[in-house]
Amino acid sequence: MSWAVARDFRPAQPGPGWMALPLAAIILDARGRIAAMNDAAEPFLNMSSRSSLGQFLEAEPIAARVRISPPLGPMIAKVAGGHDALSQPAVRFDIGDRSGGHHTRLATIYLGPVEDPAGGVMMIISPTDTADRLGRGLAARTAARSAIGMAEMLAHEIKNPLAGIRGAAQLLAMSLPPDEQDLAELIVAESRRIVALLEEVERFGDTSAPVLAPVNLHNVLDRARRSAGVGFARGVRLVTDYDPSLPAAMADADKLVQVFLNLLKNAAEAMERAGHQDGTIRIRTFYDGTLRLAPTEAEPAGRALPLQVEVEDDGPGIPEGIAEQIFDPFVSGRENGTGLGLALVSKIVTDHRGFIGVESRPGRTVFRISLPKAEGET
Structure with a gap:
């Protein structure tokens, strides 16, 4: 089935300032079809403006890629019919990916009328999940730094006695009969494995700043x-x-x-x-x-x-x-x-x-x- 753009559709021509908005923004015409989409909207919705122009936001083929709840149709109709600007928090966008699955983004939606003789609505999408995700992530990084500081100190202290244990095991293996050397070799092998792990911890604890x-x-x-x-x-x-x-x-x-x-x-x-x-x-x-x-x-x-x-x-x-x-x-x-x-x-x-x-x-x-x-x- 082809999704041709209707003959009565006219794309919007917003100015460069609108296209550069840091928030995702979409202009819908009087019938609710996508008339323009700014640069920030494309990665948010995971679709291009070229393939979306002239399509209805909550109908095929857009709905196959982006499931929106609660539906925005009633709000869009109100604003297109002359109602003042409206907003809707906690709107859920289930956005399709290449593998056929969906991932969820939460956002607050702002709708307002467009100054156009033919009417229309501007929709601005303000993500609400990003700040929460960033906050949780940065808190986890702070805790991780504290843990690694302690681990780095322990790594330095443990490596010294390990070197002695490994040396002693190697000397012991030289004086043991062949059928008893396996245990000494096991001590040497495990000591080397622990040293390798400790060196990895020390690399992690490197506090030198990146050369930017x-x-x-x-x-x-x-x-x-x-x-x-x-x-x-x-x-x-x-x-x-x-x-x-x-x-x-x-x-x-x-x-x-x-x-x-x-x-x-x-x-x-x-x-x-x-x-x-x-x-x-x-x-x-x-x-x-x-x-x-x-x-x-x-x-x-x-x-x-x-x-x-x-x-x-x-x-x-x-x-x-x-x-x-x-x-x-x-x-x-x-x-x-x-x-x-x-x-x-x-x-x-x-x-x-x-x-x-x-x-x-x-x-x-x-x-x-x-x-x-x-x-x-x-």
């Missing part, structure tokens, strides 16, 4: 992708979906490569454990001008994090019991995992004054990193 400079995120992602493709992700399909207009980020390129290598490795290993022989990892970049941290005394306007990188896989998803603590140190979803990989990722992103979040269910896991752009970038 303007960085092309696509160059960083390609470095990580190429390295993964010839190593741990050889059996995985790596797909890129880059926004070529993305401005430079203010970042440390080497540390970001470490972040993306960790995320790619986690995804590849998760699919391997689940027996996915033809798994896909998709790396996507886009610009989201709506994402901003809460205002602080140092940053009264809040911190803008418009540069978005998503690493998506079609693996089994994060185990439900650890999904909320996945960035905490020593929390791991795999047997014999140290639980430091994602904690290190979170630390590096936080050191970049950015944010990382995750959405996961069986068949789709998406890690999303939000970063500030370099000064002077538009």
Whole structure:
């Protein structure tokens, strides 16, 4: 079935200021069809303005991609009929993704009349879930830093006696009969494993600040992708979906490569454990001008994090019991995992004054990193 635009439809022509609004905004014509959509609305609704123009917001084909509750039709009709501006908090948007599933965004909706002879309505979407998610995430990062400070101190103190134990076990093995050497070799092997874990903890505790400079995120992602493709992700399909207009980020390129290598490795290993022989990892970049941290005394306007990188896989998803603590140190979803990989990722992103979040269910896991752009970038 084709969804042709009706002949009586006329797209709206809003000014450049409207298109640059940091919040998602849509203009509906007098009949309730989408007449214009700004840049921020496209990533929020996960659809392009070109494919949406002329379609009804709550009818096919839009309704197949975005389920809205409660329905906005009655409010839109009131405002289009001459009613004053209206608002509706806690509107639920269930937004479709490539794998056929949906993820939920909550928002407050503001509706107002458009000054147009033919009538019409402007709808502004103000997300309410982002601030809550950012707040929970930053609180978890603060707790993680305290835990790692203690772990780093313990790691330093434990490594010294371990070296003595390992040396003693090696000397003991030399004087034991062959049938009793296995136990001494076990002590040596386990001591080495513990030292490796402690060194990982010490790397996590590195407090040196990232060396920030303007960085092309696509160059960083390609470095990580190429390295993964010839190593741990050889059996995985790596797909890129880059926004070529993305401005430079203010970042440390080497540390970001470490972040993306960790995320790619986690995804590849998760699919391997689940027996996915033809798994896909998709790396996507886009610009989201709506994402901003809460205002602080140092940053009264809040911190803008418009540069978005998503690493998506079609693996089994994060185990439900650890999904909320996945960035905490020593929390791991795999047997014999140290639980430091994602904690290190979170630390590096936080050191970049950015944010990382995750959405996961069986068949789709998406890690999303939000970063500030370099000064002077538009």
